[in-house]
Amino acid sequence: MTVDEFKKEFFENFNKVSPEQLVAELEANGVEFEEYEEELPFNININPLPIIVEDVYNSADESYDYTLAA
């Protein structure tokens, strides 16, 4: 069986299957689903994690990598 022969036979039938039918078929074959929650749009007001730079500048350690504070 060639890939093209397979695709022709498979999609002739698979295209008739609705997404809901497919979910039901997969569930019958042991695949588990859960209800899908719509994701909230990205919230630009979320506070970013604070970048603590104080310790860097107060450090007496000359070898401290100051680029970390950038």
Add this chain to the structure above:
Amino acid sequence: MDYKKIIGYHGTDAKNEDSILKNNFAESSGKQWLGNGVYFFVEEILNPPDIDAENWAIVTSWNNDSKINTYLNYIVLEAEIELNGNIFLDLDTVEGLEIFNIVRSAILEKLKIAKKKRLKNDLSDSAIIEEIKKQTKVKIIKKKMYVKLTSFERKNKLFSRIPNVSILVVSNPIENINKHTIKIKNKGEIKNDS
């Protein structure tokens, strides 16, 4: 590799002997590696496939919950399986893998549309194979895989993506396995320390 027919070996509880020889094999269902069907070891990788079937029959006797062997006598049966026309899908070939991946992608695309539900765990290979069989004439699948064939491997829950056996799974055995080709290859007793 082109196949016309292949010899497969199936290891099981010896009490199934009469029923299989009289009525043919019974299809396993539920959560299987490669979908529902009768599982055979075929082709040699590390051991001859009849030895793989024997080792399988021995290790699967052990019930880890009850800590006992569920049967003490096993049997290895041999059968000739014809791989005619479009009923055979060889997942050890590039074409076979392309077919599998085309179907997986098509399923995932359709699941994106079914917005109210999403996969809780994983889209199992077994479920994809069942969809292939449902929508086409494919009824026999071959795939090399890793199977734990010793109690040590099972106790240590080993996992590997590198195959040690070659598996053939046959759906609808009454139609796809000629019962007159089924014969006993080996019988044995399971010792309690197996």
